[in-house]
Amino acid sequence: MDAFIEVDRVEKVFDVRRRTGFMKRERRQVRAVDSLSFTVARGEMVGYIGPNGAGKSTTVKMLTGILMPSAGRLRVAGIDPSRERTRLAHRIGVVFGQRTTLWWDLPLIDSYRLAHRIYRIPDARYRENLDRCVELLQLESLLDVPVRQLSLGQRMRGDIAAALLHDPEVLYLDEPTIGLDVVSKAKVRGFLRELNAERGTTVLLTTHDLQDIEQLCSRVMVIDHGRLVYDGPLAGLHEAGESERMLVVDLERELPPVRVASARVVRVEGPRQWLAFPAGQSAAPVVAQLAAEYPLVDLSVREPDIEAVIAKMYAEKAVS
Amino acid sequence: MGAGRLYGAVAAGGFRRYATYRAATAAGVFTNTVFGLILVYTYLALWDEKPHLGGYDQAQAVTFVWLGQALYATLAIQGGGFEIEFMERIRTGEVAIDLYRPVDLQAWWLASDLGRALFQLLGRGVVPFVFGALVFPTAVPGDVGRWLAFAVAVVLAMVVSFGIRYLVALSGFWLMDGTGALQALMVTGIFCSGMALPLNAFPGALGEVVRALPWAAQLQVPADVLMGKADPVPAFVFQAAWAVVLLAAGRLVQLAAARRVVVQGG
Ligand SMILES: Nc1ncnc2c1ncn2[C@@H]1O[C@H](COP(=O)(O)OP(=O)(O)OP(=O)(O)O)[C@@H](O)[C@H]1O
Ligand SMILES: [Mg+2]
Numbered sequence: 001m002d003a004f005i006e007v008d009r010v011e012k013v014f015d016v017r018r019r020t021g022f023m024k025r026e027r028r029q030v031r032a033v034d035s036l037s038f039t040v041a042r043g044e045m046v047g048y049i050g051p052n053g054a055g056k057s058t059t060v061k062m063l064t065g066i067l068m069p070s071a072g073r074l075r076v077a078g079i080d081p082s083r084e085r086t087r088l089a090h091r092i093g094v095v096f097g098q099r100t101t102l103w104w105d106l107p108l109i110d111s112y113r114l115a116h117r118i119y120r121i122p123d124a125r126y127r128e129n130l131d132r133c134v135e136l137l138q139l140e141s142l143l144d145v146p147v148r149q150l151s152l153g154q155r156m157r158g159d160i161a162a163a164l165l166h167d168p169e170v171l172y173l174d175e176p177t178i179g180l181d182v183v184s185k186a187k188v189r190g191f192l193r194e195l196n197a198e199r200g201t202t203v204l205l206t207t208h209d210l211q212d213i214e215q216l217c218s219r220v221m222v223i224d225h226g227r228l229v230y231d232g233p234l235a236g237l238h239e240a241g242e243s244e245r246m247l248v249v250d251l252e253r254e255l256p257p258v259r260v261a262s263a264r265v266v267r268v269e270g271p272r273q274w275l276a277f278p279a280g281q282s283a284a285p286v287v288a289q290l291a292a293e294y295p296l297v298d299l300s301v302r303e304p305d306i307e308a309v310i311a312k313m314y315a316e317k318a319v320s
Numbered sequence: 321m322g323a324g325r326l327y328g329a330v331a332a333g334g335f336r337r338y339a340t341y342r343a344a345t346a347a348g349v350f351t352n353t354v355f356g357l358i359l360v361y362t363y364l365a366l367w368d369e370k371p372h373l374g375g376y377d378q379a380q381a382v383t384f385v386w387l388g389q390a391l392y393a394t395l396a397i398q399g400g401g402f403e404i405e406f407m408e409r410i411r412t413g414e415v416a417i418d419l420y421r422p423v424d425l426q427a428w429w430l431a432s433d434l435g436r437a438l439f440q441l442l443g444r445g446v447v448p449f450v451f452g453a454l455v456f457p458t459a460v461p462g463d464v465g466r467w468l469a470f471a472v473a474v475v476l477a478m479v480v481s482f483g484i485r486y487l488v489a490l491s492g493f494w495l496m497d498g499t500g501a502l503q504a505l506m507v508t509g510i511f512c513s514g515m516a517l518p519l520n521a522f523p524g525a526l527g528e529v530v531r532a533l534p535w536a537a538q539l540q541v542p543a544d545v546l547m548g549k550a551d552p553v554p555a556f557v558f559q560a561a562w563a564v565v566l567l568a569a570g571r572l573v574q575l576a577a578a579r580r581v582v583v584q585g586g
Contacts (some may be wrong), residue, residue, distance in 0.1 A: 014584060014585060015584065039329070058585070061416065061585070064420045065420060065582075066416045066420045066582060067582060067583075067585055068582050068583055078464060082582060085419070085420060086422045089420055089421060089422040090422060094417070094420060096417065099412075099413075099414050099417055101421070103333060103336040103337070105340055105341075106333060106337055106340070110333055110336070113327075113329060114329055114330065114333065117325050117326040117329045118326060118421055118423055119422065120322050144508065156541055160322075186522065231499060279572050
């Protein structure tokens with residue numbers, strides 16, 4: 001597979017000048033991205049997550065060419081983004097969830113007509129893409145509404161359509177579901193899934209909503225303090241995060257904490273006990289031993305909560 | 321060709337954006353008419369004291385007042401055009417989005433501001449002017465050529481006005497807070513454009529200086545062209561020269577600003 005996005009030991013250091021008193025200034029350097037390397041193949045859909053201030057937006061900005069890396073090498077579709085920003089612009093689409101590229105005072109359709117001119121989209125192509133976006137993102141009734149009157153979810157769908165009219169090969173989404181309700185989130189996710197499946201558009205998705213990742217991305221990259229701390233399938237995060245599964249057992253009566261190999265009791269509440277065991281391990285031997293040695297009434301297994309896994313991961317990295 | 325259509329669409333958008341705010345337009349027409357009345361009576365009293373002040377007779381002074389009111393919003397003499405929005409985009413960092421699109425930032429805002437200016441001319445300028453011309457004796461020419469020359473001067477004035485405000489707006493890339501720059505723009509706009517007093521009534525060296533500044537290209541020059549007080553060709557040359565200088569300066573500063581964003585982030 002060809003690497004469509006290549007990031008090779010990229011760094012971004014910001015100079016921050018702060019006033020510390022009259023005529024006194026302090027200069028400090030913020031290392032927003034620190035020797036970051038990854039590649040994304042054409043047609044992949046990758047989640048890019050990390051805590052606030054981890055460097056996600058900074059990475060996306062470097063990939064669009066509006067920020068120049070302080071060091072390292074960056075290529076998108078073979079183009080050096082900051083060097084050939086304008087040429088690259090015709091091939092990428094960007095949605096910043098917190099910002100809009102739409103024309104605030106005018107009906108939504110005007111922003112699309114403008115995109116038609118900005119990207120010099122051939123008329124037939126423009127029509128086709130617009131119709132498709134309007135249908136899939138349910139924009140029909142919104143086209144004549146001024147953007148300022150759109151709800152957040154409607155505006156976001158409008159922004160996503162605007163980013164796709166020129167058939168970009170790659171779409172960067174920086175928190176596209178921020179502030180959306182469940183229904184709007186589902187619409188956006190459904191659309192992205194289809195876009196990726198049908199058009200083979202490469203998608204890099206930055207989000208704080210792990211459900212976005214769970215539902216869309218087979219691969220996830222976790223960044224913290226500007227460094228990549230995990231790159232792989234979402235399921236693998238459990239092992240990387242040393243997470244645990246939980247066995248909840250109901251016994252016939254109240255008993256002292258049970259003793260079973262490779263599981264430990266973390267909570268007791270009357271006849272109910274909670275046993276934690278490593279996520280990579282099968283529950284069968286634990287259950288077998290329990291059934292053999294204790295008066296077991298009922299049991300259930302709880303999968304680890306991915307949010308908890310990631311929260312733990314962030315916290316650990318912050319300490320180290 | 322493609323670029324022409326793009327910026328044409330941007331200008332049309334600029335026009336329609338302002339057209340959607342009908343109440344604001346109506347309020348603006350009212351304000352300009354009231355201010356015009358106040359100024360007219362002040363000028364009439366002044367010209368009674370000093371007839372032919374600045375080479376204008378009373379009818380010409382009155383005409384100047386109504387032209388000022390008609391062009392006030394069009395030329396954003398006190399500010400209030402694209403620069404408000406542009407500075408806000410700089411402040412919030414949204415300007416970064418503008419940078420990754422394959423458009424020229426300066427041409428984009430120029431087109432958008434020309435669209436706005438044209439709307440303001442029609443929506444806010446015509447009514448106070450016609451009102452003034454009907455109620456007071458004015459020096460409005462009947463000659464079509466003069467009106468055409470005036471139209472050219474107004475378009476050039478729009479570009480000069482944009483050029484000044486573009487530079488002011490770009491200062492937002494370096495200043496944390498743009499309010500100071502906007503206030504300075506407001507005061508110089510009123511004073512140096514002749515909104516307060518026609519520039520040819522300014523005495524001595526001060527008069528020489530203000531008449532050479534770019535603000536003179538905004539109200540004073542179009543007014544003099546319309547009233548036949550200035551030859552059109554040298555007037556156009558004066559305006560065009562300032563337009564070129566200001567746009568070129570804007571380009572240079574824009575390059576430095578873009579470099580700053582690309583290196584330091586918005
Ligand atoms: N223009 C800038 N100047 C100085 N520091 C900056 C600039 N832009 C970002 N930073 C710093 O770089 C770090 C990474 O910021 P970035 O916006 O990439 O984080 P993020 O992962 O997108 O966070 P969030 O989840 O909050 O959006 C932060 O410490 C931030 O303060
Ligand atoms: Mg961010």
